[in-house]
Amino acid sequence: xDDLLDQAxxxxxxxxxxxxxxxxxxxxxxxxxxxxxxxxELVAVVRALAEQPDVxxxxxxxxxxxxxxxxxxxxxxxxxxxxxIRPREAVTA
Numbered sequence: 687x688d689d690l691l692d693q694a695x696x697x698x699x700x701x702x703x704x705x706x707x708x709x710x711x712x713x714x715x716x717x718x719x720x721x722x723x724x725x726x727e728l729v730a731v732v733r734a735l736a737e738q739p740d741v742x743x744x745x746x747x748x749x750x751x752x753x754x755x756x757x758x759x760x761x762x763x764x765x766x767x768x769x770x771i772r773p774r775e776a777v778t779a
Contacts (some may be wrong), residue, residue: 690759691742695735695766696774703729712770719768728761735771 697703700716709723712732723729730748738744741762745755765771 690762691745691755692740694738694740694774695744695762695771697732697736698769698772701770703732705729712765714769717769719770721765721768721770728758731758731762732765732771 698714698716701712701714703723704711704713709726710729710732712721712723713719714721723732727748727750731744731750734744734747735741738747741759742755745758750758762771
């Protein structure tokens with residue numbers, strides 16, 4: 687299983703999400719990258735990252751089935767590569 691699932695991530699503080707009918711636009715004010723989040727479910731996952739202790743919990747909170755987790759992990763790795771999301775300290779209960 688992918689170790690990213692057990693890590694705490696969140697939206698970069700330099701990123702703004704703008705809701706769109708297809709999902710959202712993510713704009714990074716530091717590196718000026720613009721990314722299209724083409725699925726509302728992915729937007730829900732990205733937003734849930736800040737509220738959940740790890741990626742697996744964010745996926746569950748957004749209603750993503752276990753069978754689709756690896757596809758979302760791939761998408762999240764792409765967002766991490768452009769600093770749209772970044773690691774954060776784990777949330778303690």
